[in-house]
Amino acid sequence: MTVPMTSRSQAASDYVLRVENLGKVYGGAVALRDVSLAIRRGSIHGLLGENGAGKSTLVGIMSGQRQPTTGTIYLDGVALGHADVPSMEEAGVFLVTQEPMIIDHLSAAENLMLGIWPRRFGFVNWRKLRKDAARMLAGTGIDLDKPAGKLDAVARRKLNILRAMFSGGKIIILDEPTAALTVEDRKQLFDFMRRLKADGVTFIFISHYNDEILDICDSVSVLRDGVLAGGSEDVGSLTSAQLSELVLGRGLVLFQRERRSFADDAPAVELRDIVGPSVRVPALDLRPGEVVGFTGLPGAGAKELARCIFGLTPVQSGTIRFADGSETQKLPSHPRDAFESGIAFLSDDRRRDGAIGQMSIGANISLSSLSAVANAGFLSKEAELKLSDRYFAAMDIKAPSAEVAVDTLSGGNQQKVCLGRVLATGPRVLILDEPTRGIDVGVKQDVLRIVDDLSRTGVAVIIVSTDTDEITRAVDRVCIFENGTIARELTGSEITNDRLRGLEPA
Amino acid sequence: MSRTMTAAAKTASPAGTAPTAKEGGRSVLGWVLHNVVWIWLIALVVIFGLFNQFFFTVNNMQNIMVQATVLGMLGLAVALPLLVAEIDLSLPANLGFSSAIGAMAYSDWGLPWFPGMLVGVGVATFIGFFNGLCITKLKMVSLIQTLSMMIILQGALLALTQGRTITNLSDGYVWIGQATIGGWPVMPFIFVIALVGVGILLSNTVFGRRVYAVGGNPVASNSAGIRVDRVKILTYTLAGFLAGCAGFLLASWQMAITSNQGSSYLLYAIAAPIIGGVSVFGGRGNVIGVLGGVLLLTIIQVGLAIISVPSFYVGIIGGVMIFIAVAIDAIRVRYFS
Numbered sequence: 001m002t003v004p005m006t007s008r009s010q011a012a013s014d015y016v017l018r019v020e021n022l023g024k025v026y027g028g029a030v031a032l033r034d035v036s037l038a039i040r041r042g043s044i045h046g047l048l049g050e051n052g053a054g055k056s057t058l059v060g061i062m063s064g065q066r067q068p069t070t071g072t073i074y075l076d077g078v079a080l081g082h083a084d085v086p087s088m089e090e091a092g093v094f095l096v097t098q099e100p101m102i103i104d105h106l107s108a109a110e111n112l113m114l115g116i117w118p119r120r121f122g123f124v125n126w127r128k129l130r131k132d133a134a135r136m137l138a139g140t141g142i143d144l145d146k147p148a149g150k151l152d153a154v155a156r157r158k159l160n161i162l163r164a165m166f167s168g169g170k171i172i173i174l175d176e177p178t179a180a181l182t183v184e185d186r187k188q189l190f191d192f193m194r195r196l197k198a199d200g201v202t203f204i205f206i207s208h209y210n211d212e213i214l215d216i217c218d219s220v221s222v223l224r225d226g227v228l229a230g231g232s233e234d235v236g237s238l239t240s241a242q243l244s245e246l247v248l249g250r251g252l253v254l255f256q257r258e259r260r261s262f263a264d265d266a267p268a269v270e271l272r273d274i275v276g277p278s279v280r281v282p283a284l285d286l287r288p289g290e291v292v293g294f295t296g297l298p299g300a301g302a303k304e305l306a307r308c309i310f311g312l313t314p315v316q317s318g319t320i321r322f323a324d325g326s327e328t329q330k331l332p333s334h335p336r337d338a339f340e341s342g343i344a345f346l347s348d349d350r351r352r353d354g355a356i357g358q359m360s361i362g363a364n365i366s367l368s369s370l371s372a373v374a375n376a377g378f379l380s381k382e383a384e385l386k387l388s389d390r391y392f393a394a395m396d397i398k399a400p401s402a403e404v405a406v407d408t409l410s411g412g413n414q415q416k417v418c419l420g421r422v423l424a425t426g427p428r429v430l431i432l433d434e435p436t437r438g439i440d441v442g443v444k445q446d447v448l449r450i451v452d453d454l455s456r457t458g459v460a461v462i463i464v465s466t467d468t469d470e471i472t473r474a475v476d477r478v479c480i481f482e483n484g485t486i487a488r489e490l491t492g493s494e495i496t497n498d499r500l501r502g503l504e505p506a
Numbered sequence: 507m508s509r510t511m512t513a514a515a516k517t518a519s520p521a522g523t524a525p526t527a528k529e530g531g532r533s534v535l536g537w538v539l540h541n542v543v544w545i546w547l548i549a550l551v552v553i554f555g556l557f558n559q560f561f562f563t564v565n566n567m568q569n570i571m572v573q574a575t576v577l578g579m580l581g582l583a584v585a586l587p588l589l590v591a592e593i594d595l596s597l598p599a600n601l602g603f604s605s606a607i608g609a610m611a612y613s614d615w616g617l618p619w620f621p622g623m624l625v626g627v628g629v630a631t632f633i634g635f636f637n638g639l640c641i642t643k644l645k646m647v648s649l650i651q652t653l654s655m656m657i658i659l660q661g662a663l664l665a666l667t668q669g670r671t672i673t674n675l676s677d678g679y680v681w682i683g684q685a686t687i688g689g690w691p692v693m694p695f696i697f698v699i700a701l702v703g704v705g706i707l708l709s710n711t712v713f714g715r716r717v718y719a720v721g722g723n724p725v726a727s728n729s730a731g732i733r734v735d736r737v738k739i740l741t742y743t744l745a746g747f748l749a750g751c752a753g754f755l756l757a758s759w760q761m762a763i764t765s766n767q768g769s770s771y772l773l774y775a776i777a778a779p780i781i782g783g784v785s786v787f788g789g790r791g792n793v794i795g796v797l798g799g800v801l802l803l804t805i806i807q808v809g810l811a812i813i814s815v816p817s818f819y820v821g822i823i824g825g826v827m828i829f830i831a832v833a834i835d836a837i838r839v840r841y842f843s
Binding site: 312334335336338339345347352353354355356357358359363367368370371374377378379421425 | 710711712713715716718719722723725726727728729730731732733789790
């Protein structure tokens with residue numbers, strides 16, 4: 001059996017990376033079964049599939065982070081024995097993950113050159129470092145002296161991609177690089193990739209979007225339930241519908257909210273005269289049960305306004321009035337005040353600003369509602385258990401029990417814990433910042449469904465998202481932000497993916 | 507084909523009988539490592555007892571408990587800022603300084619001993635509160651802020667006492683350090699009360715839950731509606747209060763306040779909670795662990811004295827014993843969590 005393999009690998013030396021009969025078993029679960037595919041030198045190879053289909057496992061093996069249970073990896077036609085991350089990076093294979101690997105307190109320039117500092121007599125050559133970094137970062141809009149921790153999520157991701165390219169990557173694996181990127185950023189990224197491709201760099205490109213695959217890839221492989229469901233050496237011969245069929249197989253029903261017009265309803269919440277750092281919104285009304293999408297370029301004000309309403313960013317002015325006859329109040333100055341007046345917020349940065357990892361699921365769920373489950377400062381175990389069990393069940397969190405520590409859960413389930421925590425406060429206004437970023441397709445549908453159900457109880461929901469697909473599926477009205485204010489609004493049938501991506505005039 | 511078979515057989519065999527025995531062994535070892543402080547504690551008691559029968563006497567046990575009281579109060583105090591991922595190095599110096607203030611309120615300002623003592627505890631509490639303010643509102647780094655506070659308070663104590671030892675304490679003041687009820691010293695009861703009180707505070711109250719949350723992830727805690735600064739200030743204030751109480755107990759027990767009262771406790775007071783499992787990164791630890799750490803350190807000290815180890819070797823042997831406890835704990839964290 002080994003003989004034909006060798007001869008084939010020698011014949012196909014224009015394939016820079018090839019895997020044969022790759023399999024991976026975790027515990028008893030088969031994550032990958034008998035996957036064979038080959039990637040041509042200097043091409044962009046798309047990798048499609050639902051989350052959990054085995055894409056991460058496959059690229060994990062390709063990049064040396066995980067060891068296959070069965071099968072072999074060939075690099076330039078040579079079979080590799082044991083491949084770990086340093087040896088794969090040595091060979092030029094780099095994995096750029098969704099979660100940025102960035103050191104917060106170092107500048108963008110230093111992060112870019114991490115481990116590959118230009119040296120002179122054994123010392124870091126700072127002048128060359130700055131010069132090289134400036135050249136790389138030109139046109140990306142990233143300030144090379146800014147601490148990486150102060151960059152937004154999009155800039156951090158760009159920095160990460162640039163770093164792999166700078167470290168001498170010949171085969172660069174991009175794990176959903178366009179998630180949370182705007183149309184403009186994406187175009188820039190694609191142009192950049194095409195330029196590097198012309199220089200002979202090979203890309204493996206993971207994406208959820210058929211149009212992206214069709215736009216940039218030369219060849220494509222589709223994974224489903226850990227096996228290779230299909231693929232093509234020539235993407236041009238495929239249609240978007242054919243791709244979807246390969247990806248979905250049995251067919252996953254994607255969530256779609258039944259949009260309603262709320263134009264004639266009386267507002268539940270009136271926001272007025274909000275002026276804060278890079279935000280200036282004179283008026284915004286939310287109606288009971290309405291789901292409003294906030295979108296726009298990074299820094300255009302969507303995220304900023306959400307944080308102002310919740311009291312995370314101090315404002316110069318701004319008032320809020322609830323329709324229950326209460327008086328006009330100032331915007332909350334701390335999240336605690338916000339929760340008390342019925343405003344809840346879920347942050348986009350689950351790593352830094354999500355659940356308390358070492359605490360149990362139950363303790364996380366009750367964390368924002370502690371005074372509701374306590375008497376004179378003493379926690380009532382029964383009341384807390386009742387609350388946490390209720391949301392543990394309602395969020396359908398996949399864990400043995402609510403006693404389990406949150407950091408043992410997957411990203412999607414951690415997000416459900418956080419969602420459970422904010423819902424447990426019984427909000428009147430729920431603000432979700434990128435609620436489904438980096439979580440798998442199945443959980444994404446769950447989250448959108450939970451939000452949809454909640455809106456039916458009269459809660460006004462704001463979803464801040466740069467994921468146009470999510471916006472079109474989940475909201476009744478879209479506010480498009482520019483220069484810190486709401487530039488345009490779309491409602492009903494005006495809300496389409498193409499229009500939101502700027503592919504079609506509004 | 508045959509290769510597939512072997513692969514299947516390989517994956518099947520560990521899924522069968524083997525893991526149960528292995529898992530069992532792991533969980534026993536895990537349990538042993540998890541309770542290493544207590545097992546080590548018992549082992550040391552047995553070892554010291556074999557060397558000298560006197561170690562097992564009620565008298566000696568009482569002595570250990572009395573000795574453990576001041577260290578225990580301080581250990582609890584140190585644990586509180588550690589739980590919110592900060593540190594307070596000034597607590598032992600605070601102990602000494604505040605007790606001197608309390609004693610001087612009695613001897614120099616003419617207050618009765620009890621209000622005088624309260625003044626001392628109040629000063630200690632205020633110093634803790636002030637540390638908390640500096641660390642939260644001024645965003646000073648706790649390690650350096652409390653280090654400088656430690657130096658200030660040590661210097662202030664020296665200036666107050668002019669290098670002399672305060673011994674003119676009232677009978678009422680020194681009562682609690684000497685008193686016995688039915689042959690049992692009273693001091694350890696104060697420690698037990700503090701231990702139970704802090705234990706209930708941490709595990710049964712809203713405040714305690716917030717302490718763990720802030721220590722675990724301050725950014726996320728803020729977004730979850732917790733006023734992080736307030737929680738930190740409260741832990742520092744409470745730590746100051748406990749140090750003040752410890753200062754009173756130490757002075758009462760020794761019937762004297764030296765010009766460097768409390769300073770010798772610094773390293774042990776920090777070591778005790780950490781040996782007992784309180785994480786220096788915040789968010790982990792409980793009072794039972796602190797108790798274990800305190801008793802372990804006290805037994806090592808008392809035991810080495812009782813088996814008449816020449817004083818030149820006490821330091822190194824005690825240090826090695828603490829090192830072993832910490833090393834085993836590190837191994838536990840490395841392989842079992």
